[in-house]
Amino acid sequence: MVIVNGVETDAVSVRDRGLTYGDGVFRTLRAKGGRLLDWDRHYHKLVADCARIAITCPPHDEIATCVAQSARVEPDGVVKIIVTRGLGLRGYRAAENTSPTLIVIASAAPPYAAENRARGVAVRVCKTPASVQPRLAGVKTLNRLDNVLARMEWDDPGIAEGLMLDPDGNLIEGTMSNVFCVQDGTLCTPSLERCGVAGVQRDKIIEHAQRESIGLQIKAIPLTEALAADEMFVCNSLIGVWPVARLGAKRWAPGAITRALATVLSNADDGPRA
Amino acid sequence: MVIVNGVETDAVSVRDRGLTYGDGVFRTLRAKGGRLLDWDRHYHKLVADCARIAITCPPHDEIATCVAQSARVEPDGVVKIIVTRGLGLRGYRAAENTSPTLIVIASAAPPYAAENRARGVAVRVCKTPASVQPRLAGVKTLNRLDNVLARMEWDDPGIAEGLMLDPDGNLIEGTMSNVFCVQDGTLCTPSLERCGVAGVQRDKIIEHAQRESIGLQIKAIPLTEALAADEMFVCNSLIGVWPVARLGAKRWAPGAITRALATVLSNADDGPRA
Numbered sequence: 001m002v003i004v005n006g007v008e009t010d011a012v013s014v015r016d017r018g019l020t021y022g023d024g025v026f027r028t029l030r031a032k033g034g035r036l037l038d039w040d041r042h043y044h045k046l047v048a049d050c051a052r053i054a055i056t057c058p059p060h061d062e063i064a065t066c067v068a069q070s071a072r073v074e075p076d077g078v079v080k081i082i083v084t085r086g087l088g089l090r091g092y093r094a095a096e097n098t099s100p101t102l103i104v105i106a107s108a109a110p111p112y113a114a115e116n117r118a119r120g121v122a123v124r125v126c127k128t129p130a131s132v133q134p135r136l137a138g139v140k141t142l143n144r145l146d147n148v149l150a151r152m153e154w155d156d157p158g159i160a161e162g163l164m165l166d167p168d169g170n171l172i173e174g175t176m177s178n179v180f181c182v183q184d185g186t187l188c189t190p191s192l193e194r195c196g197v198a199g200v201q202r203d204k205i206i207e208h209a210q211r212e213s214i215g216l217q218i219k220a221i222p223l224t225e226a227l228a229a230d231e232m233f234v235c236n237s238l239i240g241v242w243p244v245a246r247l248g249a250k251r252w253a254p255g256a257i258t259r260a261l262a263t264v265l266s267n268a269d270d271g272p273r274a
Numbered sequence: 275m276v277i278v279n280g281v282e283t284d285a286v287s288v289r290d291r292g293l294t295y296g297d298g299v300f301r302t303l304r305a306k307g308g309r310l311l312d313w314d315r316h317y318h319k320l321v322a323d324c325a326r327i328a329i330t331c332p333p334h335d336e337i338a339t340c341v342a343q344s345a346r347v348e349p350d351g352v353v354k355i356i357v358t359r360g361l362g363l364r365g366y367r368a369a370e371n372t373s374p375t376l377i378v379i380a381s382a383a384p385p386y387a388a389e390n391r392a393r394g395v396a397v398r399v400c401k402t403p404a405s406v407q408p409r410l411a412g413v414k415t416l417n418r419l420d421n422v423l424a425r426m427e428w429d430d431p432g433i434a435e436g437l438m439l440d441p442d443g444n445l446i447e448g449t450m451s452n453v454f455c456v457q458d459g460t461l462c463t464p465s466l467e468r469c470g471v472a473g474v475q476r477d478k479i480i481e482h483a484q485r486e487s488i489g490l491q492i493k494a495i496p497l498t499e500a501l502a503a504d505e506m507f508v509c510n511s512l513i514g515v516w517p518v519a520r521l522g523a524k525r526w527a528p529g530a531i532t533r534a535l536a537t538v539l540s541n542a543d544d545g546p547r548a
Contacts, residue, residue: 002288011285012293014276014377019286020356021418022296053419054426078364082294085422090352090381092418092425092449103288107364132406132441135423143417144295144366145327148359149409151366152328167406167468175366194441 001073001106003066016101017094018084022142024101025049026082027200029067030109030238034075036067038237041200046081049139050100055085058102070106078238080105084142112239117262120245120254121160123174123234125223126150130164130172130195138198151175160242161234163223166195171221177236178202179244181229182257186215188229201235201265208264214257231255233262240265275347275380277340290375291368292358296416298375299323300356301474303341304383304512308349310341312511315474320355323413324374329359332376344380352512354379358416386513391536394519394528395434397448397508399497400424404438404446404469412472425449434516435508437497440469445495451510452476455503456531460489462503475509475539482538488531505529507536514539 002010017023027046030037043060050057057063063081070079082103085094128150136143150162161174173179173196180189180202187209192198209216226232232244232252241262243254276284291297301320304311317334324331331337337355344353356377359368402424410417424436435448447453447470454476455462461483466472483490500506506518506526515536517528 004288010288012288014278014284014286014356014379016293017422019290019293019358020300020416021422022416023419023422026294053423080364082288084293090354090384092421094422094426105288110364128409129407131410133403133420134441135402136405136419141419142294142296143419145297145410145415145417146407147366148291148295148297148368149327152368167408 001070003069003104005102006062006066012101012103013087015087015089016084017086017088018082018101018142020088021092022144023053023094024055024082024084024142025053025140026080026142027140028237029079029081031071031075031077031079034071036071036079038200038204039067041203042081042237045140045200045203046083049141050083052136052139053141055083055100057083058100063102063104066102066104070104074106074108077106077108078110080107082142110238116160116242117240118254120243120252121234122158122246123161123163123244124154124159124247126153126162126164126175128153128164129167132166132194134194137194137196138192140197140199147175163247165223169223171223171226172196174234177234177239177242179232179234180205180261181221181226182231182255183229185257186217187257188217188219188221190221191218199236201237201240204265205235205261208261231258233258235265275344277343277378279376280336280340286375286377287361289361289363290358291360291362292356292375292416294362295366296418297327297368298329298356298358298416299327299414300354300416301414302511303353303355305345305349305351305353308345310345310353312474312478313341315477316355316511319414319474319477320357323415324357326410326413327415329357329374331357332374337376337378340376340378344378348380348382351380351382352384354381356416384512390434390516391514392528394517394526395508396432396520397435397437397518398428398433398521400427400436400438400449402427402438403441406440406468408468411469412466414471414473421449437521439497443497445497445500446470448508451508451513451516453506453508454479454535455495455500456505456529457499457503459531460491461531462491462493462495464495465492473510475511475514478539479509479535482535505532507532509539
């Protein structure tokens, strides 16, 4: 099911700036038993991302209504929320009275293998770098060609995720996930001040570490340093935590800190029942 | 008029990857008396840009037919061609049998002031940098948030264009144009190996300079160097050449080389009559 500005339709105008310029942001959430997992966090991230590119986010209740409607159709599926700046005529400048487009798409949950969580996954390093753009760093915008090109680099179904580096060779993220390492008991995750998307599950892990006084470093992580880590995992709102079991010649067994954090993420803050 | 995959409609699916990821490229052409200016160049650039992101460009005749139809509706207007990778379900990876979406939009010519060409324009330097992404540098993709954010930085109608720098302070381009300087009789334009869009008019000027043995350097141009230039101009397929007359405290009179190149660009290679 697709809802565009409150109406059930799967069509948008070719003049929508989301299409012409990627001028918008989005969120992807899991529903479970009709409840939207981590709803509050996703909503606040949507508001924050809209603010970063000066889009007026539609009112909470308008979004919540469409999202709940979607979760009724796919109670254990995926809900995607897109907010674009709205319609435009020509030119990068938006008219002052432009009103945003709200798109909510419900779909079935992707068929990820259950053993990914338990046994971990093989990942690769992508050649496509993450774009350096401090103005957009951390924001999940509709400008996602980096990720598309990185994901096109492999066909092997045995590789579950690709890691993206910045042009200087620092680890940034997975094509669809954030990445963490554990080094001597300290949790490390790449700084996303210059590139990358700061996901909701990354935030949850960072907050958990701070609350529980787990050592945490948010910093530049050269790939060589990541390869020397004791544990590595990727995370997002659909997969939860996948331990990284293999990267090139390097092998890891799922580590204790990774397993503990997987449990933290699986205790999602429930949203309102649809 | 809007034509989507040969059908007159202004609707595209919300599942089009052009919307969800900015997964596509585009061109903007002038029509004049029903002829498409520099059609061959634009077509070949479209094909080349599609190839850079591994989109199968629709056949020449299919595009030419829609474009000619648009030029009949707006014989002295603007024709925009968008090619996206096509429909997707979920995930950055495109299915192998994805077929591209071709969108052609005809609109009236933008109301640029005629004196911009003769007297030159005032420009400013934008705070939003151009993204560094070597994999996409030069390509006019639908990921244009940099330009949108840069264009949002000013309201003053007296400023006709904003210049964008890379994160290291090198001049890259205008928000909607390419930029050239003249230094001691040598034409200089920024290297677009790491960021920016290489437009058709920039190509025309480069080829003209090479053909006529005009000194030409394609190189990193720090903003300070550009400010010390003898002439500066911006160009694109809609505006032709606009001499830069003012940038901050710096003033220029339209220079001889700028005026000569404006004449070169105004002799556009005509395309087929619509």
